[in-house]
Amino acid sequence: MKLKVIIGSIIIVAFVVFGAVSFMNSNVEYTDFAKAEKLGKKVQVKGAWLRDKESQFDAKTGQFIFYMKDDNNKQVRVVLEGGKPNNFEIATSIVAKGRYKDGAFYASEVLTKCPSKYEGDASAVKKTL
Amino acid sequence: MIGSIIVKIAFSASLLSTILYFLNHRRFSKRILQLARIAYGTAVISIIAIAVSLIYILMTHQFQFSYVWNYSSTDLPGPLLFSTFYAGQEGSFTLWSLYTAVIGAVLLRYSARKGYESEFMSIFSLMLTFLVLMLIVKNPFAYIWDVFPKDLIHTGQVPAVAGNFVWLDRAKGIWAQYPLEGRGLNPLLQNYWMVIHPPVLFLGFTSMSIPFAYAVAGMLKRDYVSWIRVSTPWTVFGAMVLGTGIVLGGYWAYETLGWGGYWGWDPVENSSLVPWLVCVASIHTMLSQRRSGSFIKTNFVLSMLCYILVLYSTFLTRSGVLGETSVHSFAEPGMWVYWMLLLLIVVFAAIGFGLFFMRRKEMPKVPVEHSFFSREFALFLGASALVFTSLFVVIGTSSPIITSIWKNKISAVDTTYYVTTVLPLAIVIALLSGLGQLLWWRNSDTGSLLRSLRVPIALAVVMSGIAYAAGAHNSAMVVFIFAASFSLFTNLFVGYRIVKGNPKMAGGAIAHIGIALMFLGFVASAKYDTKETLSLEQGKAVTALGYKMTYLGYRPAERGRFAFDVEVEKGGKQFIVSPVMFNGRDNEGMIRNPDIINLLTKDFYVSPLSLDVPDASEGKEVTLYKGKEQNVDGMKIEYINYNFSTSPEFGNVVKVNLDVVHGGNKERITPTMHNNRGQVQFLPASLSHSNIQINIKSVRPSQANDNNSTVTIAIVDPNAAPQQKKNDVLVVEATIKPYINLVWLGTFIVIGGFLITIARRRGEARRDEVVSE
Numbered sequence: 029m030k031l032k033v034i035i036g037s038i039i040i041v042a043f044v045v046f047g048a049v050s051f052m053n054s055n056v057e058y059t060d061f062a063k064a065e066k067l068g069k070k071v072q073v074k075g076a077w078l079r080d081k082e083s084q085f086d087a088k089t090g091q092f093i094f095y096m097k098d099d100n101n102k103q104v105r106v107v108l109e110g111g112k113p114n115n116f117e118i119a120t121s122i123v124a125k126g127r128y129k130d131g132a133f134y135a136s137e138v139l140t141k142c143p144s145k146y147e148g149d150a151s152a153v154k155k156t157l
Numbered sequence: 158m159i160g161s162i163i164v165k166i167a168f169s170a171s172l173l174s175t176i177l178y179f180l181n182h183r184r185f186s187k188r189i190l191q192l193a194r195i196a197y198g199t200a201v202i203s204i205i206a207i208a209v210s211l212i213y214i215l216m217t218h219q220f221q222f223s224y225v226w227n228y229s230s231t232d233l234p235g236p237l238l239f240s241t242f243y244a245g246q247e248g249s250f251t252l253w254s255l256y257t258a259v260i261g262a263v264l265l266r267y268s269a270r271k272g273y274e275s276e277f278m279s280i281f282s283l284m285l286t287f288l289v290l291m292l293i294v295k296n297p298f299a300y301i302w303d304v305f306p307k308d309l310i311h312t313g314q315v316p317a318v319a320g321n322f323v324w325l326d327r328a329k330g331i332w333a334q335y336p337l338e339g340r341g342l343n344p345l346l347q348n349y350w351m352v353i354h355p356p357v358l359f360l361g362f363t364s365m366s367i368p369f370a371y372a373v374a375g376m377l378k379r380d381y382v383s384w385i386r387v388s389t390p391w392t393v394f395g396a397m398v399l400g401t402g403i404v405l406g407g408y409w410a411y412e413t414l415g416w417g418g419y420w421g422w423d424p425v426e427n428s429s430l431v432p433w434l435v436c437v438a439s440i441h442t443m444l445s446q447r448r449s450g451s452f453i454k455t456n457f458v459l460s461m462l463c464y465i466l467v468l469y470s471t472f473l474t475r476s477g478v479l480g481e482t483s484v485h486s487f488a489e490p491g492m493w494v495y496w497m498l499l500l501l502i503v504v505f506a507a508i509g510f511g512l513f514f515m516r517r518k519e520m521p522k523v524p525v526e527h528s529f530f531s532r533e534f535a536l537f538l539g540a541s542a543l544v545f546t547s548l549f550v551v552i553g554t555s556s557p558i559i560t561s562i563w564k565n566k567i568s569a570v571d572t573t574y575y576v577t578t579v580l581p582l583a584i585v586i587a588l589l590s591g592l593g594q595l596l597w598w599r600n601s602d603t604g605s606l607l608r609s610l611r612v613p614i615a616l617a618v619v620m621s622g623i624a625y626a627a628g629a630h631n632s633a634m635v636v637f638i639f640a641a642s643f644s645l646f647t648n649l650f651v652g653y654r655i656v657k658g659n660p661k662m663a664g665g666a667i668a669h670i671g672i673a674l675m676f677l678g679f680v681a682s683a684k685y686d687t688k689e690t691l692s693l694e695q696g697k698a699v700t701a702l703g704y705k706m707t708y709l710g711y712r713p714a715e716r717g718r719f720a721f722d723v724e725v726e727k728g729g730k731q732f733i734v735s736p737v738m739f740n741g742r743d744n745e746g747m748i749r750n751p752d753i754i755n756l757l758t759k760d761f762y763v764s765p766l767s768l769d770v771p772d773a774s775e776g777k778e779v780t781l782y783k784g785k786e787q788n789v790d791g792m793k794i795e796y797i798n799y800n801f802s803t804s805p806e807f808g809n810v811v812k813v814n815l816d817v818v819h820g821g822n823k824e825r826i827t828p829t830m831h832n833n834r835g836q837v838q839f840l841p842a843s844l845s846h847s848n849i850q851i852n853i854k855s856v857r858p859s860q861a862n863d864n865n866s867t868v869t870i871a872i873v874d875p876n877a878a879p880q881q882k883k884n885d886v887l888v889v890e891a892t893i894k895p896y897i898n899l900v901w902l903g904t905f906i907v908i909g910g911f912l913i914t915i916a917r918r919r920g921e922a923r924r925d926e927v928v929s930e
Contacts, residue, residue: 032529047549047578054574055556058566070571085767085888090690111690111766111890115747125571153305156226156336157320 056125060098064128072125073098073133077116085111096122096133105132113138160210160298167203167254168293170196171285178279182377190275197265197282204258204289208251211297212242221323221335223301224248230341232716240351241342246475246494247297249359254288256363261285264367264391268374271387271922276374280508284366287501294493302333309334344739344748347716350409358406358429361399362467365432367391368439369464369509372457376512381453381520385443388460390918392443395463396436397911403429404904413750418683419900422572424479427554428470434547436463438540444665445536448598450523452537454513457520459544461509466551468505472498479557479569530601535593542585549578580633587640587676590669591647613650617643624680634680641680645673661917668910671903678899682760688892690766693723695884701891703727704761708887711768721765721887725754736765736889759895766888777874778854781815783866792849793818796868797825799856807831807838813853813868815842822846828853828870841873849874 059071075098077083083094092108106124116122119140126135177193180186211224216238220226228248229241243252261281268277302309302325310333315322325331342351368388375384406426407419420426439459442452473479476495527533552559556570595601595609620642621635629635652666689701693708700706705726714720718739725732737750751764779789781796797814804810809832816825826842830853841852854869 032534043545046581047552050549050574050577051552051556051570054571054577055560055568056571058568072568111888114749117747152340153226153301153308153336156220156338156340157334 060100061102061104061128061133062100064133068128070125070127070136072123074121074123075099076121077119078103083112096124104128106135106138107132108135108138113140115140160207160214161296163203163206163210164289164292164296164298167200167207168286168289170200170203171258171282171289174200175279175282175286178275178282182275182279185275193275193278194265197261197278200282200285200289201258201262204251204254204285207292207297208242208255211248211251212239214298215239215241218339220321220337220339221300221302221333222297223299223304224297226301226336226339228339228342230339233342233347234716236349236352237342237347240346240355243355243359244342244346244351247292247295249355250288250291250295251297252356252359253363254285254292256360257281257285257288257366260363260367268387273371273374273378273384273387276377277370279377280370280373281366283508284370284505287504291494291497294497300333301335345414348409348413348750350405350413354402354405354409357398358402361395361402361429362432362471364391364395364398365436365463365467367395368436368460369505372460373509373512376457376516379516379519381457381516382446382450385446385456386918386922389440389443390915390922392436392440392460392463393911393915393918396433396440397908397915399429399433399436400911401904401908403433404901408901412753420683422553422575424554424569425474427550427575428466428473431470431547431551431554432463432466434543434550435459435466438543438547439463441536441540441543445533449525449527449533450521451525451533453520453523454517455540457513459540461513465502465506465509466547468498468502469551472502473554473558527598528600530596530603530606532593532596532598532601535589535596539586539589539593542582542589546579546582546586549582550575553578580637583676584633584637584640587637587644587673590672591640591644594647594651594666594669609650613643613646616646629680629685631684634684637680638677641673641676644669645677648673661913661920664910664912664914664917666910667913668907671906671908671910673903674899674906675903678896678901678903681896682894682900686892686894688890690888690890692769693887693889695887697884698726702761702893704891706891708885709733710885721768723763723887723889725761725763732761734761734763736763738765738768755898757898759893760897762892762894764890764892766890769886769888777872778869779872780867780869783864783868786816789872790874791819792872794851794870796866799858799868811853811856813856813870815851815870817844817851819844819849820846826851830856 057067057071059067059073061073061075064071064073073096075096078095078097081095081103083092085092090110092110092112094106094108095103096106097103106126108124108126113122116138121141123139123141124133124135125137125139126133128134174193174196177189177196181189181193214222214225215229218225218229218231224245224247225241228244229238233241241248243249261278264281265274265278268274310325310331312329312331314330315332320337321335322332323335325333368391371384371388371391375381375388378384403426404419406429410421411419436459439456439462442455442459446452446456476498478495525533553570553574557567561567591613595606617639621639624638625635629638648666648669652663652670655663655666687702691699691701691706693699693706695708695710698705698707707724707726709722709724711719711721714735714737718737720735720737723734723736725734732754734752734754736752737748739748749765751762753763754761777790779787779794781787781794783796783798786793786795795816797816799811799813802810802812811830811832812827813829814825814827816823822845824845826844828842828851829840831838831840839852841850843850850873852871852873854871856868858866
């Protein structure tokens with residue numbers, strides 16, 4: 029019995045430590061481009077797509093390239109692994125997850141925040157009268 | 158409205174039923190019991206009436222109700238219109254209440270036969286009371302003019318153009334306008350899965366309240382042992398339905414939403430997985446309690462956690478706390494819902510764990526008498542691994558809350574967190590689900606254990622070797638494949654032996670076979686998929702991933718959507734995949750649905766990204782000033798004017814009138830441009846005596862001086878410069894998902910295993926019924 033309790037406790041402690049370390053490591057911090065450049069690790073940056081700068085999908089590399097500015101108005105070229113994200117054109121803001129490297133932000137994922145349907149939308153009710 | 162009144166009746170009746178049943182528990186009285194049953198029956202009937210009324214106003218498009226306006230529209234086909242019943246918060250709480258009420262009615266008789274009616278029903282009625290209270294807070298029958306009083310309520314004369322209106326107070330001349338059309342259902346949800354998935358998932362969520370109610374009932378009755386015999390069949394039922402709901406959701410995401418996979422570790426998915434894991438853990442510890450009498454406290458705690466975790470999930474996904482970190486972010490529900498959901502957790506956790514704390518000393522202690530090599534110990538370890546898995550998932554999912562308290566900054570964990578933490582536990586679970594089947598209760602004979610391990614281990618080594626040869630070089634994956642194959646073969650042998658003896662007992666082995674197959678399917682399809690983004694020029698074959706693909710063209714599909722046909726060829730076999738893209742309404746953006754070729758050993762998954770239409774700028778561009786004739790290539794062209802209109806079909810329509818003199822003929826031509834929410838379309842105009850075409854490039858009216866207004870046109874003369882017309886290019890992401898069928902096959906087998914277990918445990922529960930009616 030005693031032996032089982034000891035083994036059990038060791039396993040539990042090991043798992044808790046393992047879980048906590050994984051949690052800390054994978055908690056992707058929200059930050060801006062300046063800090064992302066300094067950190068060099070995977071972060072997420074919130075900002076907006078710069079519509080008037082070039083944005084294109086490179087079929088050869090399978091990358092979607094565009095420019096975005098963060099909340100401090102720093103403009104950076106973003107290289108996204110994959111095609112143009114869903115709802116990219118209508119997004120009010122975007123969040124890019126990735127790393128800053130050699131003057132560009134290499135994103136593994138870009139989330140788009142759309143102007144969501146909210147319940148007290150008076151202009152929407154007027155449209156349907 | 159009558160609906161709002163019925164909601165209040167349902168609330169009062171279920172509250173009354175709670176009180177009466179509780180009184181009856183304190184002191185039995187036949188009259189009170191009868192009254193309690195009547196009260197509960199009234200609650201059930203009222204809730205059915207609420208659901209029927211809500212469905213009725215949705216099916217008949219009564220847009221004077223805010224809910225109907227918010228979630229439905231007249232263009233939805235019948236089944237989807239029906240599904241708007243649970244598309245919003247109010248409706249989904251109605252569905253939850255309906256399920257709770259009906260399950261309670263079924264379990265009333267079941268519990269009565271087991272002598273559990275008063276205790277079980279008092280707690281179940283309380284759950285129902287709180288759900289109906291949600292409907293008072295978020296009334297599904299709220300009128301739209303109460304939501305928008307400033308915009309919709311008017312006084313005085315009703316103008317002729319008012320559309321739908323209703324008098325609120327004729328004497329005072331107060332009237333309200335209401336919409337002719339609704340905002341419609343989110344296009345992502347407009348799919349037959351919307352009809353199937355949510356009802357199953359909600360039934361699963363509701364079923365999680367059953368083990369909680371029986372655990373509390375057991376403590377109220379001071380029955381710490383035999384309540385699990387009453388509860389087990391329903392716990393297994395809940396695990397089966399919730400599990401089915403989760404997989405259906407995954408399949409929906411995979412097949413239509415185009416997330417590329419069936420599981421994205423999204424908070425909404427996670428929060429249905431967590432109660433399921435705990436529920437499955439409790440099935441295992443209950444099994445152990447049946448055999449050895451141990452795990453009494455664990456079973457109370459786990460059974461109660463099933464429901465508390467469902468409430469916590471609901472809180473996470475419905476209260477808005479996750480903010481921007483979830484793709485499922487629901488509309489901001491308002492503070493009331495937030496506090497109500499929090500209250501729900503606090504109340505039921507307090508009742509359950511408070512009672513547990515009070516009674517814990519009374520609970521019998523059974524000394525543990527088993528060795529390391531016993532089935533009890535394997536069950537204990539397996540259940541612990543399941544609980545740890547759910548703990549890791551719940552912590553990851555709660556990350557926005559944890560980081561907002563701890564760092565005052567909301568952030569979510571990356572999905573790699575879940576893979577890192579869950580994978581080792583999944584390996585442990587797979588190994589134990591095989592090993593546990595070979596162990597005996599209390600103690601096993603080491604010699605015979607080793608003998609029975611030989612063949613499954615050998616086969617699992619062979620499987621891992623094959624996987625390694627096929628390209629699985631990641632060591633963690635090889636270990637996982639080994640563990641899952643070991644579980645698969647062990648359970649196949651054990652299951653075969655059991656089926657030969659007594660097939661009714663084979664539920665566990667069969668469910669484990671299914672889980673092992675799913676594990677193998679997860680590794681193959683999620684870790685070893687191959688993906689490529691391709692640009693397919695119309696009519697030109699592109700070879701990728703071993704397939705020859707040719708984009709054939711697009712065609713209109715149902716309800717304003719477009720299907721993009723791609724021919725896929727391999728080894729002489731031809732398939733057509735038709736992924737779909739269309740523009741959602743208002744600001745919903747582009748919606749993309751993938752298409753799949755389901756082959757025996759793999760899926761070929763084609764997800765559309767975009768269609769690039771070559772620029773219509775071919776031809777010679779000329780800018781014309783209004784009213785000034787200009788000579789171009791032997792033609793005289795004059796820009797007369799333009800007119801602008803909007804049409805529901807084409808959006809904004811710009812028509813430009815030009816007078817053209819060509820070869821002695823003077824004529825008026827009108828090239829046109831449509832701009833339908835950013836989808837621009839050009840309709841060129843041709844000259845009648847030649848095949849020269851004129852297209853609009855841009856129109857720039859000048860407010861200050863009309864004579865400065867210009868239009869830029871493009872003149873396309875096919876005879877002048879024979880230009881190669883460029884083809885459309887469809888950009889897709891093609892993925893090969895090997896052995897994904899194992900995931901679905903495994904799911905069916907698990908469901909089969911659960912069904913056999915339910916039948917067995919129901920039979921056992923029936924045998925020890927007490928006659929109290």
